[in-house]
Amino acid sequence: MASNNACVVMEYEMDGFQLVNNFRFPWTVNHTSLSPDGKLIAVVGDHRDALLVDSTSGLTVGTVKGHRDYSFASAWYSDGRIFATGSQDKTCRVWDVRSLAKPVTVLKGNMAAVRSLRFSTDGQFLAVAEAADFVNVYNTSLNYERRLEIDLFGEIAGVSFSPDDETLFIGVSDQNYPSLLQFNKRHKYGYLDSFV
Structure with missing residues (x-):
């Protein structure tokens, strides 16, 4: 498609x-x-x-x-x-x-258009990326009321979870600092705590 x-x-x-x-x-x-x-x-x-x-x-x-x-x-x-x-x-x-x-x-959102969205494969998280500087990861099992805010510098090309949902990738398309950021899940007490 x-x-x-x-x-x-x-x-x-x-x-x-x-x-x-x-x-x-x-x-x-x-x-x-x-x-x-x-x-x-x-x-x-x-x-x-x-x-x-x-x-x-x-x-x-x-x-x-x-x-x-x-x-x-x-x-x-x-x-x-x-x-x-x-x-x-x-x-x-x-x-x-x-x-x-x-x-x-x-x-x-915080300051810009929402340009990229991804649900994790297991459906537990929704990553919401603005055009620049902010990605929020919402916990769907908690009615989207709990979120992790990732504040970075640069234009965001997109977000994606790994197939096993253990990693969140953020593509940064900033002209001066193009990069791919990787955030891994942190498990605590047998359940997901956050991405680090």
């Missing part, structure tokens, strides 16, 4: 890199993410609303409203029922596909 600041979402077959589907939208698409079961696509872009789209037909099956500006990121929880969207309005909104009328929660 690919989108690149155009009004199109393209689906490619990986074996021969052949175009399989091409879905058009009335506004520029900035990011797409495929649900874990492959049935739905979260589509965000130069519009305040985010769309849930059928991955086979390209038809919109749901719309979520609440962001006050354009969006740049989306991510799915491992169960395929929860997804998150990140916006230029400095918020990440978490949604449940079973009830799209209002978000499950609204997570506020």
